[in-house]
Amino acid sequence: MSDVYPHKTPQPGKSVPDVIERPYAAIEIGSTGIRLIVAEIDAKGELKILDRASKQSRLGRDVFTMGSISRDGLRETIAILNSFGELLQGYGLQPSDIQVIGTSALREAANRDTFIDRIGLQTGFHVRIVEDxxxxxxxxxxxxxxxxxxxxxxxxxxxxxxxxxxxxxxxxxxxxxxxxxxxxxxxxxxxxxxxxxxxxxxxxxxxxxxxxxxxxxxxxxxxxxxxxxxxxxxxxxxxxxxxxxxxxxxxxxxxxxxxxxxxxxxxxxxxxxxxxxxxxxxxxxxxxxxxxxxxxxxxxxxxxxxxxxxxxxxxxxxxxEGILLAQVQGMDPTIEEELRRQVIASARALAKRFRYDEAHAAHVKTLSLELFDALKKEHGLGKHERMLLEVAAILHDIGTFLRTSGHHRHSEYLIANSEIFGLNREDINIVSNVARYHRKTPPLSTHVNYIGLPRESRIVVLKLAAILRVADALDRSHSGRVRDLSFERTEDRFIIRPSQSLDFSLEKLSLAEKGDMFEDVFGLLPILM
CATH class of the missing domain: 3.30.420.150 (Exopolyphosphatase. Domain 2)
Incomplete structure (x- = not known):
């Protein structure tokens, strides 16, 4: 069986990033075995498999019968990883260069933290447990x-x-x-x-x-x-x-x-x-x-x-192969955009399950992204956070499926207990909190789900929720009247100008109620003109 993906000639007019070809390696610690792959990845993201190795493992039997990894299972894993380390030295790779992941057996092992610590100390490999x-x-x-x-x-x-x-x-x-x-x-x-x-x-x-x-x-x-x-x-x-x-x-x-x-x-x-x-x-x-x-x-x-x-x-x-491709997916912007589309499609599918207002969600998403792009200097966030805002905007009102009153809290619960393709648990926790704070009270020290986030994630939640609150206020009537925005900054104001000249009294009232968090986070008072 061939382990080489087809080599392609670059298409005319398609730019190829300047990437140095070198060996990459990944190790999967699975339920039934521990497996290694070594490959070269060229500038177009093509894989050429250089080596594979696989050893059977007892980890799954340990965890699914006893709930934890036995001492024999630990010793076996250390021996296998040390042998892989010797093989990788032949490619000029050190343990610190290697992506090592653990799947379902390690996710469920009661002693996974001590297991990972022992592995790191005795082999040099850092094991990262991936969520499902x-x-x-x-x-x-x-x-x-x-x-x-x-x-x-x-x-x-x-x-x-x-x-x-x-x-x-x-x-x-x-x-x-x-x-x-x-x-x-x-x-x-x-x-x-x-x-x-x-x-x-x-x-x-x-x-x-x-x-x-x-x-x-x-x-x-x-x-x-x-x-x-x-x-x-x-x-x-x-x-x-x-x-x-x-x-x-x-x-x-x-x-x-x-x-x-x-x-x-x-x-x-x-x-x-x-x-x-x-x-x-x-x-x-x-x-x-x-x-x-x-x-x-x-x-x-x-x-x-x-x-x-x-x-x-x-x-x-x-x-x-997926681990290796994830390391270098930034080489090809089309791959990144394809994954973003799949994340958004998954979010929409989840929203449809809870019978959301599709037109309102789509318009709030558009307004949120316009605001995000206009505030780059103020928020300093990147593409990934922009995608999380997009997902939160789509899902922010799904809590109305359970009950209209307090639906922001219901939205948080539904999102936090759902799966969205392409988002890990930390991402979903951020999205659920952003949806939680699209209305009513801003984050408080008594809000356990917010306080339980890492500091960096709490900052992201504050910035994205502040933007979402303004976007939601601008579509208070769910009519999509406020559109095609332009923006202007003064010393302490952020002026929002729609392209139409209509009576926006309802939206202005809603913005006055919900704009306080935006002002606290960005130091600018949002004004609809």
Missing amino acids: IEETHLMYLAVKKALEDERSFLTRSNAMILEVGGGTTEVMLLKKGQMVSSHSLSIGTLRIDEQIRESARQPRQFIEMYLESNIKTACDMIAEDLPLDSVRTFVLIGSDARFAAYCLSGKMFSHYAVLDRTQFIEFADSMASMSTEECMAQYHLSWNEAESYAVGLTIERMFLEKTGTESIIVPNASIR
């Missing part, structure tokens, strides 16, 4: 790259991207290329295996009944975002999916494989019907691989059967 939302984001980057030459796979119809891991199953739903939602489900090959052993203690043939119940519940929830029978593109990621593609595509599996639905289902059923020993003998697998592949393919088959797709796409990609 970020894990999904990294997988999406890898899939987009692997399918770069066939973008129509994700844009021509509704699509589901599915990865079955040891601890969780990550699901992304796209409506003709636009992100609708992402979910992290507590369904994984190791987790299911341990739950069967510990609770049901049933023979292997009962696993399917157990999985069917869990997956039906998950699919009922997912179908609220997008009817699964409308899904026509089914993308599978993960070692078990790549194993199936390798077997079914005649071992000619390069950048991606396209598998027939019926063929895949028959292969998954065949693996499930075989004993672990038979799988090992026929496919030359280790015991752990034979066990996890059979369960993983069964999970994938059950999700597939809920959709209307006739073929499966299996990219030759993993989260590790």
Whole structure:
């Protein structure tokens, strides 16, 4: 199997950033194994894989049975990472140069903090635990790259991207290329295996009944975002999916494989019907691989059967490629803009679930961004904070779904307990607080969710909420009358001039009520002329 993504000639007229090619590396500490990738990334963001290494790990079994990582698991991890460190020295890379992430097993381990500390002291590697939302984001980057030459796979119809891991199953739903939602489900090959052993203690043939119940519940929830029978593109990621593609595509599996639905289902059923020993003998697998592949393919088959797709796409990609691409995504502004669009699409999908006023939200978003751009000198924030403001503006009123009175607090709760593709937990906490303060009382020391933020995040919340309050006041009537703004500063005033000459008495009254926070944060009194 080739590990080299296609090298492309730059398109005429397309600028190529000046980037020095050098090796990059990423390590994933997963539930079933610890895996390394080393690659070169050229100025166009193309990956050329130089090396891979993988060692099986007991971390998932430790965490999903005992709740924490055992001493043997710690010693095993240290030994594996030290061996990877020796390999990386051959590429001139030191532990401080490497991105090391931990996924579901480390997220759930009760002793994860001491584990990370011991790893850092004894190997030099700094482990960063990624949340399920970020894990999904990294997988999406890898899939987009692997399918770069066939973008129509994700844009021509509704699509589901599915990865079955040891601890969780990550699901992304796209409506003709636009992100609708992402979910992290507590369904994984190791987790299911341990739950069967510990609770049901049933023979292997009962696993399917157990999985069917869990997956039906998950699919009922997912179908609220997008009817699964409308899904026509089914993308599978993960070692078990790549194993199936390798077997079914005649071992000619390069950048991606396209598998027939019926063929895949028959292969998954065949693996499930075989004993672990038979799988090992026929496919030359280790015991752990034979066990996890059979369960993983069964999970994938059950999700597939809920959709209307006739073929499966299996990219030759993993989260590790996503880590590398995330390091250098700034090389290509089009990638950054594509991700921003997907974040906004996910926010809109969440807002629609709570029946928001789409026209009002869109207008407040436009006004917020105009104000943000006009106040660059005053706020000193960047593109990422601008995107967070955009998301907050879309979602600021969703709390009215629960109750109109106090809806700003309900908006905060709904946002804080939701997932938005491409945003990590810190981002979501900022957005939820910005929505919380779009009206009524500014932040107080008694507001736990605000005070619990890091100082830097509290400053961002203050600046973005101040802007959102003004934007919301300017559309007090929900009519979109205030538009096409121009701005003027005096010593202590920020004058807002709409392009129309209308009676803006209602908006001026609302701005007088809500402009105090803007004045406190920026030292300028907002005035609508």
